Amino acid sequence: MAHYAELDATNTVIRVLVVANDVITAPDGTEDEALGKVFLTDLLGGTWVQTSYNGRIRGTYAGIGFRYDPVADVFVPPGWSLVDGVWTAPPMEPLP
Numbered sequence: 001m002a003h004y005a006e007l008d009a010t011n012t013v014i015r016v017l018v019v020a021n022d023v024i025t026a027p028d029g030t031e032d033e034a035l036g037k038v039f040l041t042d043l044l045g046g047t048w049v050q051t052s053y054n055g056r057i058r059g060t061y062a063g064i065g066f067r068y069d070p071v072a073d074v075f076v077p078p079g080w081s082l083v084d085g086v087w088t089a090p091p092m093e094p095l096p
Contacts, residue, residue, distance in 0.1 A: 004048045005062035
């Protein structure tokens, strides 16, 4: 099974769907990300990027509200930012 994130016009994830292995398996038996993209685009339209449930590709598993950074080729959690080349979480709010 492969997971794909649908992106809106601002590269924000709006949903994540699962695609069966037989859809993404190339004739030589290897997994081909492009096959899943074509399948989902033909079926539903939109822009799709594969994500990895175990964080194997693109940094982390994409969730709704995450942003996709095409330059770094990673999914970024909401509120995080790139500081001196390092993805940094937002500051924590002090406890009352």
